[in-house]
Amino acid sequence: MWASWQAEAIKMVRRPGTWLLLTVAVVLSLVFTYLAPYAAYADGSGGVLSDRALDALLPDRLVGNSIGGLPVFIGAIALILAVLTVGAEYAWGTWKTLLTQGPSRLAVYLGKLLVLAAATLVLVLTLFAVGALASLLIAVAESQPVHWPAVGDLALGIGSGWLISMVWAGFGVLLAVLLRGVALPIGLGLVWLLAVQNLLAAVAAPILDWVAELQKGLPGPNAGALAAAFGAGSDTPGVAAVVGGGQAAVVLAGYLLGFVLLAGAYLHRRDIL
């Protein structure tokens, strides 16, 4: 498994798409979490909400700001990364190249999961680092006191962000194995993440009680609830406290386990064509 992790790490680090996705995630996070709100504050277009807007950009809100994008748009980045990691082996026909070298399917699969876990951790840490820098610059520019979150809160926030991103990565892995490719898994994954979740939350849940209840068991709303528990703004897409943070973490862990076990079972059983 260690050997498989090393091999997967070479592939991921040398793949230009990996760095492009990380860059896109950082840019999205910076623009929509810090730059756009700060620009609105700076030119006064935030009106009476301006002071509250500035508070939301300061270092003590780092945890919520850093994981607020993960339930939807940065989660989509994690999903795409996972589909590329697993689905490209089908698209390029490289499963046979890997497996005829001798490692078991399980070893290769675990290597991929480990490298995805490392990549999503790097993604989350980068979001925190960039967020910390941005909030510090804003605090200095606006002569505001700099109060950082407690170390325990930071650690819990990073862990929660990692869990959310791994759930979406696990979803991507499952789609890639089931659909044996790249394009369709990414397409369907994004449709779920960006369209279906929003339709359920914004259209169906307000008018159907059972959909509102169903929301409490779906991965997206639970990811949003976990982010909300760490102070992510409720105006952030996908962030809403539909359940408590603890329950959300348990549900997400269940989804992650389910996704990777199901994908592993399919990979183990099916022919490599």
Add this chain to the structure above:
Amino acid sequence: MTETLSRPIVPGAGPPHPVETSGLTKRYGDLVAVDSLDLTVRTGEVYGFLGPNGAGKTSTLRMLLGLVRPSAGAVRLFGRPPGAPGQLDRVGALIEGPACYPYLSGWDNLRVLARLTGTPPIRIRTVLEMVDLADRAGDRYASYSLGMKQRLGVAAALLKDPRLLILDEPTNGLDPAGMADMRALIRRLAAAGCTVLLSSHLLGEVQQICDRVGVVSRGRLVAESTVAELRGTAGVRVLAEPLDGAEERVRALLGPDRVRVVDGGLDLSVDPDRAAWLNTELVGAGVAVRELRPLERDLEQVFFELTGGGAGHVG
């Protein structure tokens, strides 16, 4: 020639063969891609695996390597079933063309595979030199020609210094010089003790380098023998004047079923050792014999006779 009944693989009965299958079967729904295939490849030989498109060759090779699960029957490589620990430790394979990561260089593609198997990096240069790709090893795989990709695929198969090499159409995309190089490489590997299972459409290639040949048609092994035995000696070719007189005489001597008029001559189903006797008889009957030689079949002819000249169902 092949057996018609599947025989069990008996563990412990002598050293295990590099490749052994018994009753190997693969069904895709109603389609039978491989049908009760019994195949044995012996240590140190170059075994040619022939068959038309869709005859079941690649499905068989995929089952040998554990990529595809058999519907029935057994597979053993060096006595070990697919999925057994270490089953592919000394097995190299190139199945249905090369497949590598397009954004990595040839060198990095091999580095990934070497990491996977714990192969020392020094071996990468060795195999790249073996396939004559060392000069372009730093270029991205996506920029390679088909022939270069094929060479890299073979290099990947050689990475573990295999005792068994399974090659599916290894000369695809190579120019004539590259094909000759590949044949020479296979001969060198065989001479060094590597067993080679070679699937190919190129009958001339198989004829040149294979010790034994198995012919598969519609998922079944229809012949298994040495190339020489398979080609056999079909009879005697006679060119004589007058042809009518010669035909009348040999029909009387051999019987009408053993004489065919082909392209202005006679093809006779008779042992070539009897050529001198035939000559004497024909000359004695007043026939002038211009040519009398053993009639050999080439492998292509045998192949078409065995396979009916058509494709099977699924590849």
